[in-house]
Amino acid sequence: MQTHNPQENLHKVLHKVLIVGNGGREYALGLHLKQDSRIQELFFTPGNAGTALLGTNLTLPHNQDIVEFCQKEGISWVIIGGESALVGGLSDELRARGISTFGPSRAAAELEGSKAFMKDFVASCGIPTARYIQTSDPQKAKDFARSLSLPVVIKASGLCAGKGVIIAQSYEEAESTIDNMLSGKEFGQAGECIVVEEFLSGYELSVFGICDGESFTLLPPCQDHKQLYNGDKGPNTGGMGAYTPSPLCDEMLLEKIASRIFAPTLAGMEKRGTPFSGVLFAGIMVVDGEPYLLEFNVRFGDPECEVLLPLLQTPLLDICHAVESKQIAALPITFRQGYCVGVVLASHNYPFGSSTPHPITIAPFDSTLGHICYAGVSPNKVDSSKKVDSSKGGEKVDFSSPLLASGGRVALAIGVAPTLAKAKHNAYIIANCIAFEGKVLRTDIADKALKA
Structure with missing residues (x-):
C-alpha cells in the first residue's frame, strides 16, 4: 500500500503568504519565510515600515477585507500573528472559504481571550495553577484578595496587549486595583471581569x-x-x-x-x-x-x-x-545548535503612552552576530524597493534606514552564538548600533540563566 506524503505537494508549488499583524513578531515571521525558496510573494496586513522591506503592506481593516483579498490574490497561507484577530474569528472566516490558515479557531482562542474561561478550564482539567477567583463582584474580589498572602495578582480577564496584570504589594493597592479594573478605568471592557490569584514565587x-x-x-x-x-x-x-x-x-x-x-x-x-x-x-x-x-x-x-x-x-x-x-x-521539528538573545529597544514613554516619532540611525555591524527585527517603526521616505538581504555572510552591512521610531517597542536586537553569553554579547553590540531619541532598554537580558 502506497503511503501519501502530506509534504509532497507542498514542495512542488510556489506560495503567496499573508501575515496578519504589525509588530516584531510579524517581521520575524516574514524574515524566516523570506529564506524559503517556495515563497513567491509575501504580504502583511497592516505590517510596519520594517515589513515593507520584506514584502507588501496592505490596509485590510476588516475580516471580510482580508478574506476577499486572499480569494482575489490566490493566497496559499494566512499566518495570524496577534491574538485580537484570532479572538475576533478571522481564522474561522478564512477556513470557511477554503483558505489555509495557521491559527486556532475563535472558540479555541478563548484560552487567551478570557482569563476567566482559561482559569476555569484548566482547573476542570486538573492542571496545576495558582489558587484564584474570577468575578465581576468587587466585594468578592476584595475578600478573596484579603485571604491571600501578599503580594496579590490581579488580572483583567480580556485582552490587554500583555499589560493587564497588576501585582499588588499591599491589600490597599489590591483593592484600589480591583475598583479601577471593574469600573472600566484601567482596561475598559477587558476589565469587566477580573481574576484575583495567589502570587507564585519562582x-x-x-x-x-x-x-x-x-x-x-x-x-x-x-x-x-x-x-x-x-x-x-x-x-x-x-x-x-x-x-x-x-x-x-x-x-x-x-x-x-x-x-x-x-x-x-x-x-x-x-x-x-x-x-x-x-x-x-x-x-x-x-x-x-x-x-x-x-x-x-x-x-x-x-x-x-x-x-x-x-x-x-x-x-x-x-x-x-x-x-x-x-x-x-x-514532522521532525529541528533547531540549530546554539542560543539566541533578543533585546527590546523601546521608546521613552513605553508602556505608559505613545512617544513622539524620532528618526532611527543604525550603524554598520557584522551580520554574523545577528540581525534587527523591526516593530514600532513608521516610514520616513522609505524606499520600498530596498529589500532585506539575509545572505550577506560576514561582511559589514549598512542598515542605515529611513525609519522613524514611532511605537512603544521600536525594534529588537537579535544576537545568535554557540553560547548564551556570546549571544547576549552579540545582541548588545547590535543594540548599541541602533540609535533614536529616548531609547530605553534593559541591560540584563538572560542574566538569570547566566548567573544560575
Whole structure:
C-alpha cells in the first residue's frame, strides 16, 4: 500500500503568504519565510515600515477585507500573528472559504481571550495553577484578595496587549486595583471581569507547543523579561527581551510541562468540541522544580518568536501544513545548535503612552552576530524597493534606514552564538548600533540563566 506524503505537494508549488499583524513578531515571521525558496510573494496586513522591506503592506481593516483579498490574490497561507484577530474569528472566516490558515479557531482562542474561561478550564482539567477567583463582584474580589498572602495578582480577564496584570504589594493597592479594573478605568471592557490569584514565587518560562488538535510538539523553552527595568523592576510590559533555549529548563522539567499542562489541555479542548490547532504558548512559573500554569496565549509570543525563529531549521511552511493535515507528530521539528538573545529597544514613554516619532540611525555591524527585527517603526521616505538581504555572510552591512521610531517597542536586537553569553554579547553590540531619541532598554537580558 502506497503511503501519501502530506509534504509532497507542498514542495512542488510556489506560495503567496499573508501575515496578519504589525509588530516584531510579524517581521520575524516574514524574515524566516523570506529564506524559503517556495515563497513567491509575501504580504502583511497592516505590517510596519520594517515589513515593507520584506514584502507588501496592505490596509485590510476588516475580516471580510482580508478574506476577499486572499480569494482575489490566490493566497496559499494566512499566518495570524496577534491574538485580537484570532479572538475576533478571522481564522474561522478564512477556513470557511477554503483558505489555509495557521491559527486556532475563535472558540479555541478563548484560552487567551478570557482569563476567566482559561482559569476555569484548566482547573476542570486538573492542571496545576495558582489558587484564584474570577468575578465581576468587587466585594468578592476584595475578600478573596484579603485571604491571600501578599503580594496579590490581579488580572483583567480580556485582552490587554500583555499589560493587564497588576501585582499588588499591599491589600490597599489590591483593592484600589480591583475598583479601577471593574469600573472600566484601567482596561475598559477587558476589565469587566477580573481574576484575583495567589502570587507564585519562582522563575518564569515561556513554553510553546505546535498543536494540530490531537498531538503537539514542544519548542525549546524561552525566558521572557516582562518588567520595564533591570532586575524585574517596574511595570509589566509586552516584554523587554527574551532568550532561548533556557538552561533553567531541563528534559525532566520539560516532560512535566508536556504531560501535566499541554496533554490535558489538548484533551480537554477536544472533549469540549473546540480542538486547539496552531501555537499554544504556556506561561509557566517553576516553583521548587514543579511547573504551574500562569496563563495561555494562543499564538507565538512577542519577543519569544523573534528568538525562536533564527534557530528554527524546519521550514515554517512545513509546520503549517503538518498542523493543517493533523500530522504534527510525524514532522521532525529541528533547531540549530546554539542560543539566541533578543533585546527590546523601546521608546521613552513605553508602556505608559505613545512617544513622539524620532528618526532611527543604525550603524554598520557584522551580520554574523545577528540581525534587527523591526516593530514600532513608521516610514520616513522609505524606499520600498530596498529589500532585506539575509545572505550577506560576514561582511559589514549598512542598515542605515529611513525609519522613524514611532511605537512603544521600536525594534529588537537579535544576537545568535554557540553560547548564551556570546549571544547576549552579540545582541548588545547590535543594540548599541541602533540609535533614536529616548531609547530605553534593559541591560540584563538572560542574566538569570547566566548567573544560575
